[in-house]
Amino acid sequence: MNPVETTGLSKKFGDVTAVKDVSLTVHRGEVYGFLGPNGAGKTTTLRMLLGLIRPTSGGVRLLGKPPGHGYLDRVGALIEGPAFYPYLSGRKNLLVLADHAGVARTRVDAVLGTVGLTGRAGDRYGTYSLGMKQRLGLAAALLKEPELLILDEPTNGLDPAGMADMRVTIRELAANGCTVLLSSHLLAEVEQICDRVGVITRGELVAETTVAELRAGGTLRVVAHPFDQARTVLTTLLGEAHVAVDDRVFDLEVEPGRAAEINSELVGAGLAVSEVRWREPDLERAFLELTGGGNGVD
Ligand SMILES: Nc1ncnc2c1ncn2[C@@H]1O[C@H](COP(=O)(O)OP(=O)(O)O)[C@@H](O)[C@H]1O
Numbered sequence: 001m002n003p004v005e006t007t008g009l010s011k012k013f014g015d016v017t018a019v020k021d022v023s024l025t026v027h028r029g030e031v032y033g034f035l036g037p038n039g040a041g042k043t044t045t046l047r048m049l050l051g052l053i054r055p056t057s058g059g060v061r062l063l064g065k066p067p068g069h070g071y072l073d074r075v076g077a078l079i080e081g082p083a084f085y086p087y088l089s090g091r092k093n094l095l096v097l098a099d100h101a102g103v104a105r106t107r108v109d110a111v112l113g114t115v116g117l118t119g120r121a122g123d124r125y126g127t128y129s130l131g132m133k134q135r136l137g138l139a140a141a142l143l144k145e146p147e148l149l150i151l152d153e154p155t156n157g158l159d160p161a162g163m164a165d166m167r168v169t170i171r172e173l174a175a176n177g178c179t180v181l182l183s184s185h186l187l188a189e190v191e192q193i194c195d196r197v198g199v200i201t202r203g204e205l206v207a208e209t210t211v212a213e214l215r216a217g218g219t220l221r222v223v224a225h226p227f228d229q230a231r232t233v234l235t236t237l238l239g240e241a242h243v244a245v246d247d248r249v250f251d252l253e254v255e256p257g258r259a260a261e262i263n264s265e266l267v268g269a270g271l272a273v274s275e276v277r278w279r280e281p282d283l284e285r286a287f288l289e290l291t292g293g294g295n296g297v298d
């Protein structure tokens with residue numbers, strides 16, 4: 001059973017189709033990135049998943065059940081800024097929530113530790129930075145020890161250090177067995193935290209793939225002299241199809257691990273090798289190709 005499955009999920013607000021025919025699957029134990037520009041339909045989709053709004057059509061199954069069937073204790077969510085009391089401390093806010101949810105009070109210090117807020121837990125919520133507020137929101141979502149976490153733009157508005165902290169925390173949660181579905185409008189962020197990615201633009205899921213696949217397609221750039229001899233050596237070794245040439249520079253479609261071998265083949269054939277360098281694939285371009293260009297992430 002997959003923790004999240006939607007089939008043909010759609011939502012209209014009047015004449016506006018916010019989400020159109022979205023069928024996505026989140027596998028157990030993975031961090032799934034729901035990636036798309038602002039206004040693409042991410043929040044609307046996540047709200048439907050949680051039963052906060054009703055789909056116009058299509059189905060949702062969370063932990064194998066349709067919305068409203070008692071799975072919410074096993075799902076933690078952070079959608080839109082959580083409401084906390086500004087005059088209470090972070091810890092006191094969580095204690096209120098824990099009591100309300102019937103969660104043991106010992107969980108409060110545990111989740112404060114998980115999100116790295118122990119040192120500031122006694123300070124008033126109203127004095128927290130955006131990053132601390134976001135971390136407290138995550139702590140609240142973790143109170144019930146959820147097996148599935150749904151996070152809407154968890155790093156939005158954070159400074160680079162806060163973003164990095166949040167990423168580490170999310171990866172740690174996943175390493176401890178929690179399945180995570182998070183949305184983001186940042187390609188680089190999804191690339192760093194997620195195992196798989198679903199790309200949404202204008203309400204439609206245009207791709208669902210692994211981050212590894214998205215990242216595939218780097219090339220080994222080689223410059224060697226004399227050029228014609230180098231070309232002969234490389235095409236013999238790799239086959240014509242894997243040797244692209246641009247202005248006397250070779251772009252080889254190989255695994256990065258073959259750099260040393262290729263270098264020594266060229267040198268062994270008496271050639272002068274002036275460059276062997278791995279070039280990362282252009283993720284931004286791959287993303288634009290997936291989304292059909294335009295309306296990309298910012
Ligand atoms: N409650 C609502 N009423 C009307 N339109 C809405 C409502 N919520 C979202 N929308 C519209 O649906 C589209 C998708 O919005 P949203 O799901 O918030 O996108 P994202 O989270 O990807 O930025 C946008 O065009 C937005 O204006």
Ligand SMILES: [Mg+2]
Pocket residue numbers: 042043044152153
């Ligand atoms: Mg949103």
